[in-house]
Amino acid sequence: MLSYPPELILAAPALAKPVRAEIPPQQITLPSLDLFLLAGITIALAATICGLHAAGLSLNYFVQPVAAMIVLGGTFGVMLVTTPQHALIHSLRRVLGLLAAEQSNRAALIDEIVEYARQARRGGTFSIEPTIPQASHPILRHALELTMDIGNRTELRSVLETELQMAERQGEADAKTLEVAGGFAPTLGIIGTVIGLIQVLRQFSNLPTVGYGIGTAFVSTIYGLALANLLMLPLAHRIRARVAENFETQELIMEGVLAMADSTHPAVIRMRLVSFLRKPAPENDASKT
DSSP states (O other): OOOOOHHHHHHHHHHHSOOOOOOOGGGOOOOOBOHHHHHHHHHHHHHHHHHHHHTTOOGGGGOOHHHHIIIIIHHHHHHHHHSOHHHHHHHHHHHHHTTBOOOOOHHHHHHHHHHHHHHHHHHOGGGGGGGGGGOSSHHHHHHHHHHHHOOOHHHHHHHHHHHHHHHHHHHHHHHHHHHHHHHHHHHHHHHHHHHHHHHHHTTTTOHHHHHHHHHHHTHHHHHHHHHIIIIIHHHHHHHHHHHHHHHHHHHHHHHHHHHHHTTOOHHHHHHHHGGGSOOOOOOOHHHHO
16 A cells, blocks of 8 residues: 655645636626628628629529639638748637727726826836736736836837837738738639630530530639638738737837836826827818808
8 A cells, every 4th residue: 555745645635726827807808799890791791692683693503612612722722822830820810809899998098007107106116016917908918017027128118119010010911811812812713714614615515505604604703703802801901900900009008118117207108198099080171161
């Protein structure tokens, strides 16, 4: 029979218990769906289907498995050829991330940064360290943690600017992945059309079959154009818009944290950061007269 030291027996419950980091309750938020994105895709598809129906064409006419296989399979294959594995996986995750609506409130973020600046001005920069895990924005949390580790302002700005540039570069790469795929999709549709025409010309003696086959052959071109212009290219532009929005938010956080590190007065920090808020469009002077 095996015998165990008393110290190990007493420590067994602690060893068996999994180690988990405590997450502040305010950080656990369920992302909401981006209804504008879903509505845009739905409206574009519905408008296309309504247009086909108005032209007197049945939707069954466009159900062509061969055309779908050529366009969808060919586009996915092109993405595998043009994009490295890790970059492709990151791009797909970015597309899935578009389904979640952006929840960044810049006005509330400015108030939070100013409050951190007040606390740092009263008790020193390290006095905010216990409250850093409660920061509402992950980038703000990361920037404040860097402030605790990096005392040199120039080095802190260099690190934050490098991360800002890399985030923008990665977003552009993800958008480029979809943009390249959207550029090849119509061409692959034309390849499917040529294949369909070859099949039609083999039965040229039967004129009714030729007429129907020519119409069917062009379905793959429609598949390619629809995939590129209704999905791939719009999603690429949406990624760029989301990256630009995140860039401004990250730049706001960087300027606020650097000003806090310089012990700038909180009122001055607020005046600097208010410029990042979107101002209402100016009214037309002609409408007032």
